[in-house]
Amino acid sequence: MTRTKHDQADSTIPLGPTGRPFREFPAPPALNGHGPARIISLCNQKGGVGKTTTTINLGATLAEDGRRVLAVDFDPQGALSAGLGVQTHDVTTIYDLLLSRHRDPFEAIQKTSVEGLDVIPANIDLSAAEVHLVNEVAREQILAGVLRRVAPEYDVILVDCQPSLGLLTVNALTASHGVVIPLECEFFALRGVALLIETIDKVRDRLNPAIELDGILATMYDSRTLHSREVLERVVDAFGDEVLETVITRTVKFPDASVAGTPITQFAPEHQAAKAYRQLARELVFRGAIA
Numbered sequence: 460m461t462r463t464k465h466d467q468a469d470s471t472i473p474l475g476p477t478g479r480p481f482r483e484f485p486a487p488p489a490l491n492g493h494g495p496a497r498i499i500s501l502c503n504q505k506g507g508v509g510k511t512t513t514t515i516n517l518g519a520t521l522a523e524d525g526r527r528v529l530a531v532d533f534d535p536q537g538a539l540s541a542g543l544g545v546q547t548h549d550v551t552t553i554y555d556l557l558l559s560r561h562r563d564p565f566e567a568i569q570k571t572s573v574e575g576l577d578v579i580p581a582n583i584d585l586s587a588a589e590v591h592l593v594n595e596v597a598r599e600q601i602l603a604g605v606l607r608r609v610a611p612e613y614d615v616i617l618v619d620c621q622p623s624l625g626l627l628t629v630n631a632l633t634a635s636h637g638v639v640i641p642l643e644c645e646f647f648a649l650r651g652v653a654l655l656i657e658t659i660d661k662v663r664d665r666l667n668p669a670i671e672l673d674g675i676l677a678t679m680y681d682s683r684t685l686h687s688r689e690v691l692e693r694v695v696d697a698f699g700d701e702v703l704e705t706v707i708t709r710t711v712k713f714p715d716a717s718v719a720g721t722p723i724t725q726f727a728p729e730h731q732a733a734k735a736y737r738q739l740a741r742e743l744v745f746r747g748a749i750a
């Protein structure tokens with residue numbers, strides 16, 4: 460059971476924003492070897508909730524902790540590729556890999572400015588993929604086939620989904636061991652989450668029995684507003700311990716870092732938001748979602 464604010468008066472232990480005793484997750488031990496990767500999709504069909512920001516910064520902080528990370532841009536907007544400062548034109552993209560089984564997926568991988576964090580980019584071509592794949596055999600399993608070939612080289616693969624529950628997102632869920640759902644601490648946060656969970660359940664039933672919900676991540680939290688605190692309380696009431704203890708606060712540093720094409724951990728390494736993403740990486744390792 461999570462404690463409520465009313466219990467706080469009785470306790471000397473400070474509570475974190477999700478109502479559980481505040482704690483810091485320790486840096487994980489170094490790994491003895493690398494791979495095969497656990498694949499995690501960052502998924503929410505609602506737009507602008509922090510999927511891409513989380514993919515970039517979780518990827519960067521996991522790499523800081525010695526994990527080999529591959530981030531996959533699975534949104535035709537290419538925001539992940541831009542946020543990591545990589546080329547998206549005249550290069551091999553995820554679209555090329557989906558369309559041709561004969562392409563070598565390693566050909567598409569680009570290094571980023573963060574040691575240990577690589578990316579497969581996307582561009583607007585990917586918007587045609589759903590139409591092209593719809594008549595393919597096992598059309599939901601195409602991304603899984605691509606990622607299976609690169610997984611041995613990485614500890615974790617993060618797939619940044621587009622804001623839709625269409626065939627691309629179903630491909631991402633079919634390829635994944637886990638899903639992290641970023642939720643913006645705003646009025647309509649919970650709208651659509653039931654549909655997303657239902658989609659994950661259908662994918663588990665029909666395509667990928669092993670898929671797990673790794674956690675719900677509250678983003679754009681503003682502790683100064685009652686509204687933000689109330690939304691987070693409702694999210695915790697609805698999902699209990701599925702809600703990650705780490706909460707990402709709202710700060711203008713994120714848009715600034717995106718413009719600079721770098722993770723916040725490089726743009727403002729000591730900023731509270733960079734520290735929050737370090738905690739997120741460590742919490743996911745602590746929970747066993749990542750090696």
Ligand SMILES: Nc1ncnc2c1ncn2[C@@H]1O[C@H](COP(=O)(O)OP(=O)(O)OP(=O)(O)O)[C@@H](O)[C@H]1O
Pocket residue numbers: 505506507508509510511512513534538620621622678679680707708709710711712713714715717
């Ligand atoms: N914690 C935060 N505080 C303030 N701004 C943020 C935060 N996280 C993300 N943003 C900004 O909000 C916008 C949307 O974030 P982001 O692109 O990560 O969301 P998304 O879920 O990937 O969106 P889409 O559904 O369009 O792909 C971006 O401009 C980003 O810089």
Ligand SMILES: [Mg+2]
Pocket residue numbers: 510511512534538539619620621
């Ligand atoms: Mg995005």
